[in-house]
Every structure is written in structure tokens, then in C-alpha cells.
Amino acid sequence: MTLDPKRTISELKELRELTSNDYGAQRVAWTDIWLAARKWFESKISRLPVEHHHDAAGNSWTTLKGDSPKALLIGSHLDSVPNGGWLDGSLGMLAGLEILRRFASEFNGKPPLTVRLVDWADEEGARFGRSLLGSSAFAGTQTIAADRVRKDRDGITLENALKRCGVDIDRFSEAVRERENAAAYMELHIEQGPVLERLELPLSVVLGTKGVERHAVTFFGQEAHSGSTPMDARHDALAAAARLALEIRKIAGQHTDAVCTMGSLKTFPGIATAVVGRCETTLDQRDLDAEVLAEMLRDAREASIAFAAEERCTVEWSRIWSIEPVPFHPQLIKLCEDAIRETAAIVHRMPSGPLHDAAEVARAGIPTVMMFVQSLYGISHNRIEDTKEEHLELAVQALNRLAMKTADWILEGKYEVTFA
């Protein structure tokens, strides 16, 4: 049985049919539709010579045992945001399945190394606001003690939602056991941005996931009557915030691939007839280089202080969240470039702005790489998320090449002859 990328597309459509409605995919982790998606997936592996189990954090592992216990891990997630797209997560799982089939078929059920396919539990964090839940348990970076009391919109705790799906929070940390013999990890994902579409390229190697500095930045001025307060007597908190909203673009612009976003701005009292007395903003900064990230944070902070002073306001910062940049493995990046070049002639190199389970795996010290396939319109987390079918096919082929090359790398060249 040879690799059949068209089957991947067909299966993606089958999953969409099963787990979407008019508003998009509804495979929110720990819900019945998500469980149905997993059950459907298990039906797909039922006739393969594999072992299947859920780990202590609810991650779903499908293992094709090989001559060597050294394991090549291929992962993604079946869960989606509410009203999500048909490819986000699912593509990686079903491409991985196709490659697992290829390994099983080529070697009569016993490849030279072990190949494991993992469906991470709750990548999106859509229901409880905690993303990368299952992969963080695998990586040993989980924060379940704090997360277990999180509640969804109906007041159900994360702990109870997981229990209903067979996950015992008290054993959550035992998922680290799955790291045994893990030699490399790879993940295919849609880009979720406009970069490849603008370049008219199907595929990119992903250099790592950007670090994030996310802060609440609040400017304090003086509420005043819009009619009676002369322009030069104002302490306009919105003016100070507006200057920062524009300055962050210059700050990001000094670095390749860096991004700074003011996603939320709130005015108080927020009425037409009052100068803004308080302005609450959020600042999200991302880069793959930790030094660049620190520099951007410093620049934004200094700019905000200067703007506040010039507008006779004050400013306060508080960190909402941060994560360090996670660069992927240099050798695997090289192999991924080769695989893409052999498949699609031209390879692009880019960091990932969004986080992925791959970042958690890499933090656990396992050599990791990701591959992006072009997204249409740069849109994701929405039912209109889409990718050209020809690009999906190329992605499956390239991921297969990457898997072969990585197997060879894990086995230190012993495998290459077989593959060739």
C-alpha cells in the first residue's frame, strides 16, 4: 500500500461531515463531539498492526512497534475551537495516519524503528482557557494544580469535565512516561496566517514557536468635560494609548518576523462628552529570538512612559502571560527543508506566531520540527479556514519524506537504503 494523499483529504471531509455544523467544526475538547471524533479516528486504525491507549492526561497514542524501541513521534490534535475550521489539527492527525499506514505497509507491520502517532488532548483550550493541556503534561510543564478548578461557561470544572472522559486529575502528571524512547517529533499544521499565500508557496519549514510577552498597559489621565476643557489643559489617556498603538509598529518593524499587537483598548468613562480619564490596553509581542523579544518589551515600556509623561498621564504595566521562544531542532529543520524542496521545489523558512503542541515537546528536550502548509485568506479559527487540495496533497507527501529522513537520522543512516 503506497502513500495516498487523496485518502487523507477524503478522510478530512468525512471527519468534517461527522463533527461540524453550519457554523464550522465543533470538536471542542472534552465534549461529546470531540469524543465522537476520537472514536471515529480509532475506527480508522482498527485494522492496522498497532497498539492504542490513552495516557494519564488524555492524550491518545497509536504505536506501531518497530525493530528499534527508538520512536519517531508524529502528532497533532483532533480538537477544535467552537465554529472552527476543518483542517486546524485534523490535517496533522490524518496526514500522520497516512504515514503510519505507509510505515506499516512497507515493512509488513514491523518497521526498523517505532512510529507513534499522538492526538494531543485539548490543544486549543477553547472550553477552559488553558491551551496545550495534554502536551504540557507530556512535557512535564503542566500546571494542573492551578488549572483543575477552571470552569467553563456552564460552571463545570476542568477536573469534572476530564473525569467524565476518563482522565483522573490526580494522575495527570504520569503522562511524562510517554516520553520514553521518544527520538524525534514532527507536526504538520496549516499556517493560519497569510505568509505562504502571499509568497505563492505551498509549504514552509517552521523554525520554532515565537516567545510571547503579553501585558496589560493602562494609562491614567484625568476625566474632563469635552466642551469646557481646552486642548492644552487635558490629560488625555486615550492620546497616550494611541501613541503607543502606533509606536509598537515601529518597534516590531526593527526586527524580521517580529509582531506587536494592541488587540484590546477600552476607554473610561467612555462617553462622547468626556476626555478619556483611563485607557486600558493589551499588548501582545512575539518573536523567535529571546533577546529581540526582551528588547521589544523594553522599547514598548520606555515609549509608554515617555508618552504618558508628555500627555501628563501615568502608565502601569502588568504581565498577563509570557512564554519563552522555542527554537526547533537544527538538524530536523534541515531535513524538513530537504523534504519540502524535493516535494515542492521551493522551501520557505518562518517561525510560528501561534503556539503549538510541538513547542511543549521541544521544551521536553525531544528534537522537534514543524511543517506549515499554506492557508487561504490567512484565516483560521473560523469555518472559512481553507487550504487548496493540491497543497494538502503536497503536504502529506512532504511530511512522509520528512518522516523517512527523520527515521534515517534516528537510526544513524541504517534506514536510508531501505527507503531509497
Next chain:
Amino acid sequence: MTLDPKRTISELKELRELTSNDYGAQRVAWTDIWLAARKWFESKISRLPVEHHHDAAGNSWTTLKGDSPKALLIGSHLDSVPNGGWLDGSLGMLAGLEILRRFASEFNGKPPLTVRLVDWADEEGARFGRSLLGSSAFAGTQTIAADRVRKDRDGITLENALKRCGVDIDRFSEAVRERENAAAYMELHIEQGPVLERLELPLSVVLGTKGVERHAVTFFGQEAHSGSTPMDARHDALAAAARLALEIRKIAGQHTDAVCTMGSLKTFPGIATAVVGRCETTLDQRDLDAEVLAEMLRDAREASIAFAAEERCTVEWSRIWSIEPVPFHPQLIKLCEDAIRETAAIVHRMPSGPLHDAAEVARAGIPTVMMFVQSLYGISHNRIEDTKEEHLELAVQALNRLAMKTADWILEGKYEVTFA
């Protein structure tokens, strides 16, 4: 009985005691506390040789009949915003009362012209969102057909709230009858801004009330992931709005006394991880010169269109509200300047940014002028609103001088000798 400005201060404190709580004045129109304030006021005029009645719109008229039916009108309002200040409106009423007393006393109850003191109903519009309600009925510019169905926070209609206070909405327009014989109108008010305090001057003549152009300005961009969307691929609606928030300061700065305010800015979806797809703002522009106001509106609109285009967004404008500038009467402005100069040596000239009942009176074609007394901290509509007592005394003296001069002007010089 001579003019006693200290009595005015004493009565202001008496009213504060009766109608305020720990959060400030609570004389919201059409409420029991407002009715109590009016009843208290009526007790103050009970021994004066005056006629008192409420007109069809609920305005309270106290008339001291003179030899001539030609009437000098002195007006203000007893109503306040919730948690308001002790002087906003009340000062004008109690200073007017003191001047009425002075006229009654000096001429043994029969001055050479008629003097009328009016307490306008619902200047603030705090409960139903319709300010200048009573004075607009007087001026014939009321919009009661639209306003009668307005509801307060408890769902009570304006129509029913007024009925409870004895005002029949169907007869509302009959308040125009009070314009008969009105020869001039004057109003003393706290500045509600920081101008006189910064100049260290107690009093200003008011040149008129600024016209207002108030618009909702909404920028439409493209919501996008903060991590995966490169800076140069964004359609950031907040960036376009931020540029307008800063540009309006340049636009206002080209004209003396003009103001432009962005008081509200809302971001959608308004989350830290998304580039702003839609940004809703309000723009409030004010000037005393209609041409300047039109020019500022044109400038802001053109700037917004340019910014939207440069940010690859679009922009839509919709008018929330507007009112033309109302310049006061040149001869009364001159008399007011003289009165202030004689009282406090130095006179300032400024337009009013906030609206006042005087604007409605002026629109009715009655010669009108206002006088401002310094506010502390530039703050109003707040319990900390305040004015130095020495300035309050000067204000009563200056208003009295203005009343005498205006009476003389109305009577074409026949009165001056008496006053001198």
C-alpha cells in the same frame, strides 16, 4: 435691603444640606429631591412681592412686576446630575434671587421694569437623556413628540414622570407664551472648566455657546491572529483610529478655543490575541464659529478617510447629534464686560463649551448673555466641584451690576440715573 452676596452662599449651603448625600447633589429633575429643592426655593420667595407659577413645560417663573411690562429675565436651573456639585445651576438661581430681592427692595416692590426669575425644568437631562428640556419648550425648539417616549433606567417614560410633577405633555408647547415682553436674558454659571483658574481670574463674560458636531466614526479592518499575521499584512482598525485620535488635536489646534474629543473607543473582537477588525469611536467637535466647526468636521472626515486607506481599512461616519453655535448679544456682552471690570478689575472673554439654557433663549431671538465664575480643578458634575467663596461673592455683585446695566439698556437710559 442691600445686596447681600454672603446670604447667597449661605442659601447655597442650605440647599446642599437639604438635597445632597455623601456622593453629592441629587436634585435630578422630576424626582422627589428636585421637587423638594423647588419647594424650598418657593419658601424663599414667599415674602417677596412677586407672582409665581409653573409654565406648561414645568419651568418655574417668579415675576416682580414693574412699571414697564418689558421684562428682564434672569435664569438658571435647580436640577443637578446624580452625584453632582453644589453650585452647578443653583448658583445662578440663588444669585438671581438675591438680585430680585435687591430690585424689590430698592423700588418698594415696583421697579421701573419687570424682572423675572426662571428655574428651567430639566437642564441636565440626567434621567431621560434630553437636556435643556424646559428652555427648549420656552424657545419653541422642543422635540417633545420624540422625547415623550424616552424611558429612565426603571422603564418609566418621560411622559409619565412629567405627569407626576403636574406637566401635561400635550400642553408642553404652550410654554412659548412666557416669551411675551421678554427683553433680555442673563445667566450666571460656574465655568465647569479650568480656564479662569489657570488665568487666576474670577469672572468671564461668555461670548456664546459653541456649536457641536458629534459623530460615530467606525473603522473596519480585518480581524487576524496576533501571532501569525505579519505587521505588513494587517488591516488594523485600531491603528487607523489611533491616528485619528491624534490628528484631531492638530485639527483643533488650528483654531482658538476649538475643541475636538475622542471620548469613546471600542475594539472588536477586543482580545489580546487578535488584530482589531473593527474600531468604533466617537468624535465630539465644538466651536463658537460655524465656519470653523464645519472646517474641523471636514478636516477630520478627510483625515479619517486617508488613514483608513493607508491602513487598508474603510471608515464610516454617522451623525449622533449636532447643534449650531449660538453667539450671545453684542451689546449685552459689552455690558457684562463692564460689570465684571467694575467688580473685579479684569475681564476675560470666552465661549462656553458646555450647553446652557441661555443658548435656547438666544435661539428664540431674545438678547442674551452669560457670565462665568471660576471653577476649582476644572471639575463639574462631581461632588468635588467647587468655587472659592470670595469668587461667589464677586459673581453675585457682578451679576447685580449687569442686571442694572441691562435694565437701563432695556429702558433706553431712563433707568441709569436711578441706579447711579
